[in-house]
Amino acid sequence: MNRLDVDPAVLLESEERRQLRTVLRDLFAESCGPEEVRKQVESARGHDQALWARLAGEIGVHGLALPEEYGGGGYTFAELAVALEEAGRVLCPAPLLSTVVLAGHALLGSGDRRACERWLPGIASGAVTATVAGFVQAADVTAERGPDGWVLRGEADFVPDGEGADLLLVVARAPDGERLFACEPVPPHGTHGSTCDRTARRVLDPTRRQALVRFRGTPAEPVGEPGQVSGIVDAVLGAGRVALAAEHVGGSAHALDATLEYVSQRTQFGRAIGSFQAVKHRLADLLVELEGARSASAYASACLAEWTPELPVAASAAAVACTGAYRLATTEYVQLHGGIGFTWEHPAHLYVRRARADEALFGTADDHRLRLAGLLGLTGTSG
């Protein structure tokens, strides 16, 4: 079981993906630099809606991994992973993870054709933002059948992009067991008379918002069949982990590149600080971690693209490798920039915030190690 039977070619970036990467890197350089990111996160919606529309429309990022019948491009997760990596590189605050990965996979995973036809084209075109509740962190939401259809009551916390999303996919307890529901809380911002209050949490990572969502008789529609929830949750978490791993590779690569540039031009004691072995060796170690993370992420994306049986192991292994690399990369990003790296104005802290806040999303590296030990039987025997 320690043998690895994978076609090496899937780990290699295709020419098509390389072109996609170039296009995205140019677009982000032009409209999502460090200054723009700060402006975007201070805006009401927390991201740049013009950029969102360009990503969806011009480049087709949102639909990359969605089937063509639902308005997608019919590519695979491996292409979407390129976009996530580039978005992670610049800390793009657009809700790609919540909308395209989490909500997208919840709908696809439900196998509910009607729900897919209704919402996925909007997700693909960028017209709809969406998120999930009760998947990542347990929520306390019940669903009951009212005179005008299903309504939700209860609350879900730590909902990614929960304040602004147009569509919420919620795991709720229905009389016949747990079930997935979709609701479109209108108006979006908890105005008087709304049945859904959404309170933005103060967050460690301002580029990825979270909200407490209270359902007070919110109208909702069931998605998929009862009894399907655990499978859908698995699919969403699997996709989320692999997506996050790709983002982390991008963020780590940025941290390494920015640090290399800085230590090459910053001089102390009459020489570039990058010529000191104490600095060099730390960056060499970071490169080793980054290449490991890149490999684990590529493998997990390939597994997710084909939904292979290795996906659970590959996703957790990528989570371990990529959160580890991102932790190290952001630590060195600050440390090797010295005083300037500790200032508010320097972007390094935004990456520290992203790296640490993300670990709370789908599990810390240690959580994933425990999960792997279970999956692989690394548990000893009862004696």
Add this chain to the structure above:
Amino acid sequence: MSDIPEPEEFRAEARRWLAGTAERRAARQDWGSGDDSVAVFENWTETEERAHTDRIRDWERTRYDQGWGALDWPPEYGGRELPSYYEQLYRTEEAAFDVPRRTEVFPVTQQLVAPAIRIWGTDEQKARWLRPMLRTDELACQLFSETEAGSDLAAVRTRAVREGDGWRLRGHKVWTSGARVATWGVAVCRTDPDVPKHAGITVFLVRMDAPGVTVRPIRQMTGGSSFNEVYLDDVFVPDADRLGPVGQGWRVTLTVLAAERLDSGSLGLDNADRALHLARRLPRPLTGGERQQAADLFVRTLVQRLIGLRVTAAVAAGREPGAEASVGKLHATATMRATTDLVQQLLGPRLAADTGEWGTFAWTEHLLGAPGYRIAGGSDEIQRTILAERVLGLPKEPKGAVS
């Protein structure tokens, strides 16, 4: 070229040939019995080393004679001129069969020395040396390090002085594996002490049975001997056995070292797999911390394999591998250390005292051998400097007072 088989076709062909030639390796059901050695460096007497070498050589000759050796070499050297990653494809298949595990002198001869001869050798030398080395009729060891020239290899002091139609070599080499069984030694020597150190070096191939060559085993920290010191006391080497131009020996040496760095991708994986198996089979439930530690080692092995596959994929696609090709050795030595740490935790006192139980105290060989690989073949520190300067492009270390 049209006669290059598709990788899948090639692997199937290799499986068929192996099935007709070798025994399939027994599945892992033999846990608890059989050989429990996890030695990183073998500890053999000279007689044992010769016997093992003969066994490996028999297999290598069979491969070569039946068209399964020297795969990426041209037909004139007995090869099939396949892309170089076909060797890895072949090895993936071979791993399932019970064939002798190659000791270091074999890859040194076939993967390091023979390619350097192909690049630097004269036509006469290629005709004389390449086929016998690829078939392992001749085995070559590296006469590189000296007591005063370790990481700073270009500081070698072994002298080679012209004498008639040859050279007289005098010096002392250390850390040579396979010196007892090798027929040739590749010696890095100083031919001109009056020019900057990198410019005064020349490489020679020395007959290991030449008068004046003395081999003495070094006892390493495991208690056993895998390396030797080699004394060259006025050894005569004909000029026909000089490899590369006089004074160009540093470039010849770098050719060998570069190949060595790229050849370390699978280092430590076998023992890591075995430690993971121990984590599965230990007769008690693992604590949470132990599970995390074991899973972390698993991730390391997976990542190490994936890095190797990325290199293979790049080469197969005709691309120059990127940074992934250079991080392998540092990753591998960290895997070896993590293996020791896990086993230490799982075995507790049974690693410190030998109870005679299968698969327990045997791990001391790994514990004591693993540190050697952080030093051999370019220490971890040298690897980091190479990564920082050549891959990341950081400024070079200013030269020290002595250069």
